[in-house]
Amino acid sequence: MAETVSIVTNSEQALAPTPNDDALPRRFADFETFGEALDYAATGLRGFNFHDPRGRLARVYPFRELREDALAVAYALVARGVKPGDRIALIAETGPDFAALFCGTVYAGAWPVPLPLPTSFGGKDNYIEQLSVQLSSSDPALLIGPDEIAEMTASAAARQGCSHATWADFAARDTAPCDLPQLSPDDICYLQYSSGSTRFPHGVAVTHRQLLANLSAHSHGMELEAQDRCISWLPWYHDMGLVGCFLSLIANQVSGDYLKTEDFARRPLAWLDMITRNEGNSISYSPTFGYDICARRISTQTAVSERFDLSRWRLAGNGADMIRPDVMQSFVNAFADAGFKASAFLPSYGLAEATLAVTIMPPGEGIRVELVEEERLSGSPRDLSRPARYRAIVNCGKPVKDMEVAILGENGKPLTDHHIGKVWCRGTSVMHSYFRDPEATAECLIDGWLDTGDMGYMADGYLFIVGRAKDMIIINGKNHWPQDIEWAVEQLPGFNHGDIAAFSVEMENGEEAPAVLVHCRVSDPAKRIELHEQIRDKVRAITGMHCVVELVPPKSLPRTSSGKLSRAKAKKLYLSGEIEPFKLAA
Incomplete structure (x- = not known):
């Protein structure tokens, strides 16, 4: 794998980021396999760009270079005896190492399993326990992680009895090329564990066909334009970061800029600095709390328009948790002087079991809410002795291409508009299964329909989410x-x-x-x-x-x-x- 480029100083030549546009005709994820998608993207000029904690460009990584490194990883995995269908657990640190390892695992016909980095909550022992449980579920042949946390990853691998390696092990390898397996659309591409997976984790198995169908739906739903560029701090072990801000960029040939999640947590406004520097159209997603942190952080500063230019932020996606309209309005209030427009907000709804996107708001419509009585939301009878209370429910958009959404009542029958029930969806990108868990698969997949576990209602073709049924x-x-x-x-x-x-x-x-x-x-x-x-x-x-x-x-x-x-x-x-x-x- 290529060596990391050092951060430039003022006396050195500045790095040039990969372009927003190039002469390569864009294809919107219309490939048989994800490997084919990377092969095609590598013939153009676009790629990934990784930034330091202050949001300054530190490493340029064109798709061409990613493909070269990924093939080297694939040859090294095959030399280690890795076979098609083996699981390769990867600690998903945002950077070129994980990108090459993930894509190389796919090329080798094995299944990458992205797993989280340590968090500040819980400490070393809890992290090792979390990894051990997810390793037990996915049963990988190999766990690969960053050199800096090798002690913890090695301990988790030892508990499970799987092999262990670090980034450096693969960066130092120079393995001779070999024949790689021929992949088909219905082969499993990767396993995705939900962010809440702890005691009873479920590995969502996603095929190449399912992945590419959802990635095509992204470009269709967002009405992707030639000058669009993705800016992201989302972690690559979560479905929105992995699928929406990593794999989608390759399959739809979009350049991207990345800030590590932990760096965003320390300096959230560096995210907005990166958007400001993009001379094209910015696409950037965040859960509600990301917008909240930025609005609070800027509240004591007055020269917003001098530091930021958010006028080219075309799509400001919202997803991954309940969207708070009051928080989003606070963000608009804080950054209107920097050119941010409320119409840029793009509410959406998705889950790993559907690969990612289920619904996306049509671009330009912004956040639309309906005020709903709390008694209606909970299904409780109206208490006439108390004044009515209302909650603002956010419109999460329309079903993406090749996706159907239905609202079912307790009797399993479809409900009409504005009636709250369980949200079900059906489409090409609905998961293959939960890995080695046929009972859990059968509980949520019935006749091709996926029980999302969420409650909501439809209105004029739009989906409104009110909460998780289990909460x-x-x-x-x-x-x-x-x-x-x-x-x-x-x-x-x-x-x-x-x-x-x-x-x-x-x-x-x-x-x-x-x-x-x-x-x-x-x-x-x-x-x-x-x-x-x-x-x-x-x-x-x-x-x-x-x-x-x-x-x-x-x-x-x-x-x-x-x-x-x-x-x-x-x-x-x-x-x-x-x-x-x-x-x-x-």
């Missing part, structure tokens, strides 16, 4: 969405998006009650008691009942590898005593 809090026969409770508490002063986790717990009398864990940044004992009472009153106003309120240390609420709040893990850690609430003075 519903049911107490005394009444349904409550945790988002409603969390969002209500966030309205109190001093709270940020993601500071609250709501779920149900069983009390000593055997009854269920809502529990709310809240990040507390107040140190004064009297102020903590006052805050506790405010939160309790707020939740009681929403649910009509007493609840358990616990103030917990900042950053103690767990997140998935894609940055989303994990309510299930928060509940588990709370009940096990691993999240220890502050004790309130008597």
Whole structure:
């Protein structure tokens, strides 16, 4: 594999990024296999561009060079005895090493399995345990990871009994070319683990045909243009980062700029600096919290228009979690002077089991919301003694090319517009199966239809998502969405998006009650008691009942590898005593 190019200094010649456009006729993922897609992209000038923590260009990696490195990886894997169908677990660090290893594994006919990097939450032992569980599920022949975390990855591999290697092992190899397997569209291309995969992980098996169908749907739904360029900080072990911002760029021949996820977390505005420097049209996706962080970070600065130019940000995608219209409006307010337009927002809905995209908002329509009574959302009877409460539900767009969406009621029958039920989808890009789990596959795949596990409704061909079915809090026969409770508490002063986790717990009398864990940044004992009472009153106003309120240390609420709040893990850690609430003075 090629050596990493050093970051240039002012005295050195500046690196030239790969272009937005070139003479190669663009093909929109109309290939038989992903290997063919990379072969074609390598004949043009476009490619990947990796940036340092401050958003400065550090490494240019044309698709031509990626293909050369990927073939070298494929030859090295074959020399190691890797066979078609073997799984190769790869720690998905954003950079040329992982890109070449992923594509090389595909060329070798094996199945790459992207796995997460360590997070700040949980520590070394928890990370090794997480890897061990996912390795046990995917049963790989080999685990390859960055040299910097070799001790942890080697420990996880040893637990599973699979071979272990580092980036350096492959970078140093000079293996003679050999015959590579002939791939077909219905071969498995890769395994994708959801960001919340911990105790019972499900590896989503995706074929070349399914992948390319979804990648073609991306270009169709986003109405891809010649000067479009992708700018991303999303992790490559999550489906939106892997499929939407890595594989799609190859199959649709789009240049991309990358900031590592951990660098975005430290300097989120570097993301916007990169968008500013793009002279073409920018396409960039983020969950809601990414926009929230930027809007909060810029709030104390006034010269927004001097630093940023976001006027060419054509598509500002929203996905991966519930879209908060109030947060998105705050982003518009913060960056309007820099030329950002609300019409650039592109809400979408997808999941790994559908490869990625299920619905995309038509470009230019922006965020559209409907106000829906909470009782309708939860299916509970209307309480006439209380004033009606409403939640803004975001329009997530129309089904992508070759995808059908249906809303089914509890009896399994289709529901008409504006009736809330389970969201099902069917199309070419719906997954092949959960790897080696026929029971789980049979539970969610029925006659070609995928049960997404989400609740929502259709209106005039558009999909509205209201929440995850499994997150519903049911107490005394009444349904409550945790988002409603969390969002209500966030309205109190001093709270940020993601500071609250709501779920149900069983009390000593055997009854269920809502529990709310809240990040507390107040140190004064009297102020903590006052805050506790405010939160309790707020939740009681929403649910009509007493609840358990616990103030917990900042950053103690767990997140998935894609940055989303994990309510299930928060509940588990709370009940096990691993999240220890502050004790309130008597």
